[in-house]
Amino acid sequence: MKHSSLMKWFVSREGLYYLALAFLLVVILPLTLDSFRLNMVGKYLTYAFVAIGLVMCWGKAGILSLGQGVFFGLGGYCMAMFLKLEASTPEATAIQSTPGIPDFMDWNQLTELPWFWEPFHSFSFTLLAVIGVPVLLAFVIGIAMFTRRVGGVYFAIITQAIAAVLTILIIGQQGYTGGVNGITDLQTLMGWDIRTDEARNILYFICVAMLFLCLFAARLVQNRKLGRILVAMNAQEMRVRFSGYDVAAFKIFVFCLAAAFAGIGGALFTLLVGFMSPSFIGIVASIEMVIFCALGGRLSILGAVYGALLVNAAKSGFSESFPELWPFAMGALFIGVVLAFPDGLAGLYKSYVMPLEDKVFKRNKSKSAPVGATPAAKKADDYSPMANTCSPEKS
Amino acid sequence: MSIAKSKSGDFLLAVEGLTVSFDGFKAVDDLSFYLDPKEIRVIIGPNGAGKTTVLDLICGKTKATSGSIKFAGKELTKLKEHQIVHSGVGRKFQTPSVFEDLTVFENLEVSYPQGHSVIGALAFKRDAAVIEAVEDVAKTIFLTEALHEPAALLSHGQKQWLEIGMLLIQKPDLLMLDEPVAGMSVAERKKTAELLRVITKDHTVLVIEHDMQFVGDIADRVTVMHQGKVLSEGSIDHVKSDPKVIEVYLGH
Numbered sequence: 001m002k003h004s005s006l007m008k009w010f011v012s013r014e015g016l017y018y019l020a021l022a023f024l025l026v027v028i029l030p031l032t033l034d035s036f037r038l039n040m041v042g043k044y045l046t047y048a049f050v051a052i053g054l055v056m057c058w059g060k061a062g063i064l065s066l067g068q069g070v071f072f073g074l075g076g077y078c079m080a081m082f083l084k085l086e087a088s089t090p091e092a093t094a095i096q097s098t099p100g101i102p103d104f105m106d107w108n109q110l111t112e113l114p115w116f117w118e119p120f121h122s123f124s125f126t127l128l129a130v131i132g133v134p135v136l137l138a139f140v141i142g143i144a145m146f147t148r149r150v151g152g153v154y155f156a157i158i159t160q161a162i163a164a165v166l167t168i169l170i171i172g173q174q175g176y177t178g179g180v181n182g183i184t185d186l187q188t189l190m191g192w193d194i195r196t197d198e199a200r201n202i203l204y205f206i207c208v209a210m211l212f213l214c215l216f217a218a219r220l221v222q223n224r225k226l227g228r229i230l231v232a233m234n235a236q237e238m239r240v241r242f243s244g245y246d247v248a249a250f251k252i253f254v255f256c257l258a259a260a261f262a263g264i265g266g267a268l269f270t271l272l273v274g275f276m277s278p279s280f281i282g283i284v285a286s287i288e289m290v291i292f293c294a295l296g297g298r299l300s301i302l303g304a305v306y307g308a309l310l311v312n313a314a315k316s317g318f319s320e321s322f323p324e325l326w327p328f329a330m331g332a333l334f335i336g337v338v339l340a341f342p343d344g345l346a347g348l349y350k351s352y353v354m355p356l357e358d359k360v361f362k363r364n365k366s367k368s369a370p371v372g373a374t375p376a377a378k379k380a381d382d383y384s385p386m387a388n389t390c391s392p393e394k395s
Numbered sequence: 396m397s398i399a400k401s402k403s404g405d406f407l408l409a410v411e412g413l414t415v416s417f418d419g420f421k422a423v424d425d426l427s428f429y430l431d432p433k434e435i436r437v438i439i440g441p442n443g444a445g446k447t448t449v450l451d452l453i454c455g456k457t458k459a460t461s462g463s464i465k466f467a468g469k470e471l472t473k474l475k476e477h478q479i480v481h482s483g484v485g486r487k488f489q490t491p492s493v494f495e496d497l498t499v500f501e502n503l504e505v506s507y508p509q510g511h512s513v514i515g516a517l518a519f520k521r522d523a524a525v526i527e528a529v530e531d532v533a534k535t536i537f538l539t540e541a542l543h544e545p546a547a548l549l550s551h552g553q554k555q556w557l558e559i560g561m562l563l564i565q566k567p568d569l570l571m572l573d574e575p576v577a578g579m580s581v582a583e584r585k586k587t588a589e590l591l592r593v594i595t596k597d598h599t600v601l602v603i604e605h606d607m608q609f610v611g612d613i614a615d616r617v618t619v620m621h622q623g624k625v626l627s628e629g630s631i632d633h634v635k636s637d638p639k640v641i642e643v644y645l646g647h
Contacts, residue, residue, distance in 0.1 A: 226516035228501055232494040239492040239558075242454060243506045244480035244565065253513045 049265025051304035053258030059298030062234030067159030071134035073281025075263030108175030138259035142252035182277025297346025413462035424623035440620035485567035491554035552583035
């Protein structure tokens, strides 16, 4: 019974959207891209984690955070600290005046490892911290803001300020954090060299697997009553409160959920890119993350993934040829999206492509169900993520 | 004497010495009134008399400056909004506040008194009891046909009913309705009066209303408010003939 309903889901329209994305990420891109480009796609995907969180937090619950880079960065720094400690063995750092501590600490005249670095010798602690540290910070911010009913623009400004504060803190505390350069020269993960092409390919697939885990977690939340309350809260906060819900608790939850996703994304970013620096977590980076989400469609978790992929691909392409023009293009893109299609690519897909699908579905229905798979899968073949972009998950 | 009675717990709701001041302006000024179980009380009064503020104070939307609100023996002034709801007070707002993006069914389901915590809402299952409760209420509020339509498509009157339905499914002991028939057509008013008669069989109801015809139809007792105080209280005929009420509200 359970098995067959799972099968049914996979041939349902929603299931096909997920399959199409999986097909694109697991089959098409790895087969068509070289290792360098695939690693870039993996890097883009780490931003998709943040974008999924923003869909839940901003799109559904109406809480706009302009500081998601903070959580992305915390996850990333946790992972980077572990990798850096592993790279800083006494043998490898024998030329330092204090061997066995990270090189930047030595340059900054530190003579022993700071206490908060100590636990990052343990990989299991690191994995816990990748999610735990961002969630803990989100929880503290959430309690401070939401129980006092700070919301809307004020909340957005405060999150933005937190992003600025964290960046300044990291840059200022060079001896403890690596400063503006970040934590670089990361080499191995539990003895496994993460710089080889093979390792990077494997990390890409781990990233895709984690992405789907997060997608399913987000989907679970949005399809439960919890998801409906988030949407309801966005429109009629007062009514939700007077229907017996502690609105602040729900806001804290969804903000922590988004932080957890961002933290996972950040940790994978560090693994895929091989370093972490404050430039990935500051104000500009945080706002870019909102753009990924807005372009993909702020109500669609799948849309967010395509949004992150497309904007980042455009960014790479654009800034290779016209580096100084990119910020303007990005700004124009954001204004364009907000003015012309506020529901993003997912909204466009829903209004233009889905009616076409309806026709195809109906025509094929008389034959056999799996034939219905062709429209979505075929589009994935063409690699036109634009057309493939999904989908209001309302039903 | 009435204070002694409230302590004995005969009243469902006992409001005593309730005062709220906004920057020195006392919107509600040393107000006291008492509701018996299963009573239908209508609050009337001119604009700015503090009627809506009284409901805001009872449901916790506004915090009282002083005074006490005892509901079934429990002090409400110290509780948070959702805790007040959980103690059995339901509040309908003046403008219909329903969740337009959700269907009628989902609107009622969200209001179903279960899964109020984050974990509870994640684990909540749409079981037979929920469906039955939703369908029951939908029938009472004349929305069985529209059950799976988005609430955005409902008419103004239907939205008002839906919000009343959202209160009903909470199974509150006290229902507070702020101008439930405002902006309704004559036919809708009649249906709403019918609906209120059904509801009042097993709820205590506190209503704010201007339509005197409607007030006469439903009220057990009427409280007339003026400048944050009780001007007169009693049966509809009593207050209608009270010279003070005629002076400030009804007109000659």
